[in-house]
Amino acid sequence: MTFPFDITINLSQSRIKEVQNKKITIHNGITTFLGPNGAGKTQLLRGLKVSLNSHLNGKKIRYVSAGRLSPMESYRSDNQGYGNTIQFDNAQFGDKSAVSRRHKNETILGDIATLSERADILIKIQERLRKLFNRDVIIDWDGGMLKVFFARIDSDSSESYSSAREASGLLHLVSILAALYDDEVGCLLIDEPEVSLHPQLQAFLLEEIKKVAGRNNEIGKKLIFISTHSTEFVELSSVQQLASIVFCKDIFENPVQIDPSLGEFQGKKLQALLARLGQEHKLALFCHKPLLVEGPSDQIICSAISRKLSLNTEAAGSQILPVTGKGQFPVVIKLMRLIGKEPSILGDADALTDGLDIISSFTTLSSANNLANELGHRDASKFARDIYNDFCLQISEHWNDISSLCKKHYYWVNRDKEKEEIIAQKRSAFCWLFNTDNEIIKTQPNGESWLTIKNRLSSLLDFLEKLGCFILRKGTIEAYYQHSETLTNDEKPNAASYEVNGLMDEDDIKVKSAYSDIIRPIKFCSSAKEINxxxxxxxxxxxxxxxxxxxxxxxxxxxxxxxxxxxxxxxxxxxxxxxxxxxxxxxxxxxxxxxxxxxxxxxxxxxxxxxxxxxxxxxxxxxx
Known part of the structure; x- marks a missing residue:
């Protein structure tokens, strides 16, 4: 077996005529399926169970279901609701006849049967339980029935207790480790390995998975496929790791995988981004329409507004994702689109006034020209460029008309004096225009031309919003605050938190009015209808x-x-x-x-x- 190789996933078991078989590429020993609930990940795993038979090299294939502890529920809970005493001590894991079916059994019963047959696998698990959790596990045949007991080795009492009394996380861990270490298995499919495991334990399990993942014709190695909702099982430090992720949206649509040989992935900026991806960026991999914002303050405010107005951003398939400064917008947008996402941005005014690099990520979309045509423009990029150039020309020729007014703005007062002054002029002029009544603008020297450029900029902003590019008309998110003064950059997250405390106590109508420019992108990215x-x-x-x-x-x-x-x-x-x-x-x-x-x-x-x-x-x- 050599990587990469293609495989067609047989989905005939779905029993839905419209569902077509799916094709994916296997790049290395671990392939990860990501997507929201209902995206078809479990069906794809089950389809692989059929399709992988020709890749087993004489070994077994094992599917471990998300409900792997279900056979134990009758011993761990009052699952009938009669209020009877829970039968912890009666827990058993099948008889001798079940051992022969252990690789086909999709629950913990198959894994415990493996431990009863394979002393070497049992030793590997016992050693980890003893050193990491101060537990020992004992497998015992009692009256022809297989039973499991645990004992604490850090206690004066060595008395064992029924497995049904043990934490569900440890039972899940024993189940998956037994399947991982079983060298009779050549292909292992694990549905939701994170169930009941805290993040650190998930990280430990991933390391164990990586140790045995590989070509199944190598000793001790196996092909591993996982379906997960946890960022702990996602590694994205390289293009090759990204290529091994299968992004799922719906079982009726083809899953998305990137081709690591594409030129886009050879660029240093994209490779550097992958190398530093944090947990917040990983969360965006599970949604369809991420909303990119400029920093922590923007994320704090946007998340609070979403909660306040019950916009259900995350549940509706979005994720508010902070990037490190507006300069990162283009590369993050490119990455998100390459993996099948539809990113939008909420940017400060300087995302437009400083140049066209950021908005070009949207005006070059195939849908942009169609929208521009509806407005009477042949080319979206030219439409944006003409307005931007005329705005810059207006500033260059007529700055003195409004300079005394613009110099009161945050952008001018806090400008970087080592940079070109024209940058601060464009930023502050933009904000003055969009925060000044039209009648007042008319009274300024060359007032009509200033009002014309404002109207043209406004039409550009409306156009961009239809593409998912939102620019704050007041300049920065702090300009919308009702309860907190704008502080220094270092204090911005504190100011945002203080603002949240105030807005959560406000009337919904007032919040919708004060933060309307921020609410629009959140609603744009959220596909959920308002819960009423x-x-x-x-x-x-x-x-x-x-x-x-x-x-x-x-x-x-x-x-x-x-x-x-x-x-x-x-x-x-x-x-x-x-x-x-x-x-x-x-x-x-x-x-x-x-x-x-x-x-x-x-x-x-x-x-x-x-x-x-x-x-x-x-x-x-x-x-x-």
């Missing part, structure tokens, strides 16, 4: 309200309404209390919500007989 429990409740409510309004009269009792609603919705009717209210000659149906956990405003709802219940309910709940 009122929408989910409305149909139930109307199913009761309409029939009740049709039958209600002055003498209708609460009990009659309760019986009616129960006949319509059964137990779900317990969400509401219906009552009849008579005011002069008018009859009203009053509906109260009987739940302490639903987050819905607008109750009680009072509907006049003869009124349109849909209209009243929608108005009360703030729905369209």
């Amino acid at each position: 429990e009122a929408q989910a409740t409305r149909d139930l409510l109307l199913a009761i309200a309409s029939p009740a309004l049709a039958s209600i009269n002055k003498n209708t009792s609460d009990n009659e309404l309760r019986i009616l609603s129960n006949s319509l919705l059964g137990d779900k009717s317990n969400l509401f209390k219906l009552s009849c209210i008579v005011e002069r000659e008018d009859i009203f149906l009053n509906i109260e919500l009987l739940s302490n956990i639903l987050d819905i405003n607008g109750f009680p709802i009072k509907i006049k007989k003869g009124a349109n219940p849909i209209e009243v309910v929608n108005n009360s709940l703030g729905l369209k």
